[in-house]
Amino acid sequence: MTSEASDERMTTVGLLFESAAGLRRLFHRQAEMSGASANQSFDILIRLARSDGNQLRMSELAVQASLTPSGLTRAVDRLAQQGLVSRRICPDDRRGSFAQLTSSGRALMDQTIPEHLSHIDQVLDDVFTPDEEAQFSSYLRRLRDYALERNLAAGLPCDESVDPCISDI
Amino acid sequence: MTSEASDERMTTVGLLFESAAGLRRLFHRQAEMSGASANQSFDILIRLARSDGNQLRMSELAVQASLTPSGLTRAVDRLAQQGLVSRRICPDDRRGSFAQLTSSGRALMDQTIPEHLSHIDQVLDDVFTPDEEAQFSSYLRRLRDYALERNLAAGLPCDESVDPCISDI
DNA sequence: CATAGATATTTGCACTCGCAAGTACTCTCT
DNA sequence: AGAGAGTACTTGCGAGTGCAAATATCTATG
Numbered sequence: 001m002t003s004e005a006s007d008e009r010m011t012t013v014g015l016l017f018e019s020a021a022g023l024r025r026l027f028h029r030q031a032e033m034s035g036a037s038a039n040q041s042f043d044i045l046i047r048l049a050r051s052d053g054n055q056l057r058m059s060e061l062a063v064q065a066s067l068t069p070s071g072l073t074r075a076v077d078r079l080a081q082q083g084l085v086s087r088r089i090c091p092d093d094r095r096g097s098f099a100q101l102t103s104s105g106r107a108l109m110d111q112t113i114p115e116h117l118s119h120i121d122q123v124l125d126d127v128f129t130p131d132e133e134a135q136f137s138s139y140l141r142r143l144r145d146y147a148l149e150r151n152l153a154a155g156l157p158c159d160e161s162v163d164p165c166i167s168d169i
Numbered sequence: 170m171t172s173e174a175s176d177e178r179m180t181t182v183g184l185l186f187e188s189a190a191g192l193r194r195l196f197h198r199q200a201e202m203s204g205a206s207a208n209q210s211f212d213i214l215i216r217l218a219r220s221d222g223n224q225l226r227m228s229e230l231a232v233q234a235s236l237t238p239s240g241l242t243r244a245v246d247r248l249a250q251q252g253l254v255s256r257r258i259c260p261d262d263r264r265g266s267f268a269q270l271t272s273s274g275r276a277l278m279d280q281t282i283p284e285h286l287s288h289i290d291q292v293l294d295d296v297f298t299p300d301e302e303a304q305f306s307s308y309l310r311r312l313r314d315y316a317l318e319r320n321l322a323a324g325l326p327c328d329e330s331v332d333p334c335i336s337d338i
Numbered sequence: 339c340a341t342a343g344a345t346a347t348t349t350g351c352a353c354t355c356g357c358a359a360g361t362a363c364t365c366t367c368t
Numbered sequence: 369a370g371a372g373a374g375t376a377c378t379t380g381c382g383a384g385t386g387c388a389a390a391t392a393t394c395t396a397t398g
Contacts, residue, residue: 006286013289015309020189021235022316029323059376066190071355073378095363095376117175124178127315132308133181139305140184146296147191154198228346240385242348264346264393
């Protein structure tokens with residue numbers, strides 16, 4: 001019914017989804033065990049912590065966190081309610097706003113990121129050699145860029161100005 | 170604050186999540202455009218379609234679809250309500266049940282899977298050479314198995330009988 | 339065989355997310 | 369300047385998911 005080759009390719013895509021889901025669960029549990037709140041929105045906090053001035057435009061953050069604008073609004077609402085993030089209106093464009101880590105959010109990340117990094121180190125050390133890891137990462141980047149481009153192309157009927165320089169994590 | 174190496178590794182993990190999310194969105198849109206219902210539960214239907222007798226134990230299906238047992242119950246409920254899947258009590262163990270494709274579900278998949286496969290073909294052809302694809306797939310498999318094992322180990326305090334032969338996709 | 343402890347699955351409840359519509363602001367063209 | 373189109377973000381609402389507790393069934397042990 002389905003050719004051998006297509007079977008393998010379907011499996012490859014399945015493996016991608018399973019890997020991502022598996023690692024997400026793993027990190028989620030680990031973050032839970034080590035103190036701090038283990039929201040899905042951890043991702044958002046990390047990206048803010050790694051940005052200039054600990055702030056990012058909402059739309060930029062939405063793309064990076066793989067959320068829709070609406071999903072991001074709610075997520076930032078929750079983080080703001082916890083006092084970890086605050087909104088700052090963008091002076092250049094009053095439609096837009098920045099999400100910015102509060103000092104309390106910054107403190108939380110200072111405490112949490114090292115733990116998270118050590119969890120990541122452990123996984124990658126266990127699974128890959130350094131060379132393999134670099135190779136794997138470059139494959140992922142290609143795939144990510146491709147998916148991003150195709151999704152943008154679908155959203156905006158014919159906008160050619162795809163920014164190729166979406167910042168990483 | 171964070172070392173260069175750790176930075177890259179964090180990026181790698183971020184890329185994994187973004188790739189998975191990006192492809193999921195892409196396939197979701199494509200499935201939507203070509204007729205059939207584009208539920209997230211498409212994944213479940215595919216796995217059933219590729220199993221012996223078009224049926225799978227609920228618990229097995231939950232692992233394969235990266236859902237919790239409770240999440241799977243609801244998902245199968247919905248599919249059953251649409252007439253695509255039915256429940257069959259397991260004769261050997263009356264606690265358990267099988268989810269099985271109905272003839273209508275089978276028909277839907279016969280019609281839908283080829284389209285899905287062609288979408289996958291297009292992505293992989295565009296992004297990878299055959300060799301790279303094989304390499305990438307083997308990396309993903311290692312990562313998936315690792316995450317699965319570690320998550321199981323966490324769930325069952327000290328059960329060593331981890332089945333290494335979880336079927337693919 | 340009776341009972342305690344595991345296992346497979348299902349519900350109650352709360353939370354998160356996406357889509358479509360709404361609001362506020364900016365840009366363009368005349 | 370002013371109308372119209374486009375952009376950035378926010379809400380109403382419905383749908384999917386996980387966690388914890390409940391239910392039904394199996395299994396091991398005395």
